[in-house]
Amino acid sequence: MKVKRIVANINMQAPREAKHFYEEIFGLELLMDLDWIKTFGSNEQMTVQISFASQGGSGTQTPDISIEVDDLDVALARVKQSGIPIEYGPVNEAWGVRRFYVRDPFGKLINVLAHC
Numbered sequence: 001m002k003v004k005r006i007v008a009n010i011n012m013q014a015p016r017e018a019k020h021f022y023e024e025i026f027g028l029e030l031l032m033d034l035d036w037i038k039t040f041g042s043n044e045q046m047t048v049q050i051s052f053a054s055q056g057g058s059g060t061q062t063p064d065i066s067i068e069v070d071d072l073d074v075a076l077a078r079v080k081q082s083g084i085p086i087e088y089g090p091v092n093e094a095w096g097v098r099r100f101y102v103r104d105p106f107g108k109l110i111n112v113l114a115h116c
């Protein structure tokens with residue numbers, strides 16, 4: 001057996017806010033819309049991963065989701081233009097990533113990163 005996909009399910013009551021954050025800021029596409037569930041995704045080939053952590057590294061809170069992007073500066077600019085507060089960073093970490101933390105509209109801590 002092979003795991004084909006892992007999906008993060010986030011409880012929410014404001015689909016418009018999900019669209020703004022995940023589609024407009026991060027460029028994900030709306031793949032499925034059944035009113036009670038909206039699924040955003042990308043046609044990028046992605047590695048299946050699930051992490052278990054006691055902290056987020058550098059003494060930070062453990063993020064709920066990590067989103068790796070190809071251009072951290074673009075992601076940071078979009079977040080700032082939307083008026084979303086940065087909770088940590090941006091910072092170059094010793095393990096080879098540059099990252100920052102934000103909260104999505106539902107309070108989930110998002111680790112936005114790019115490998116250096």
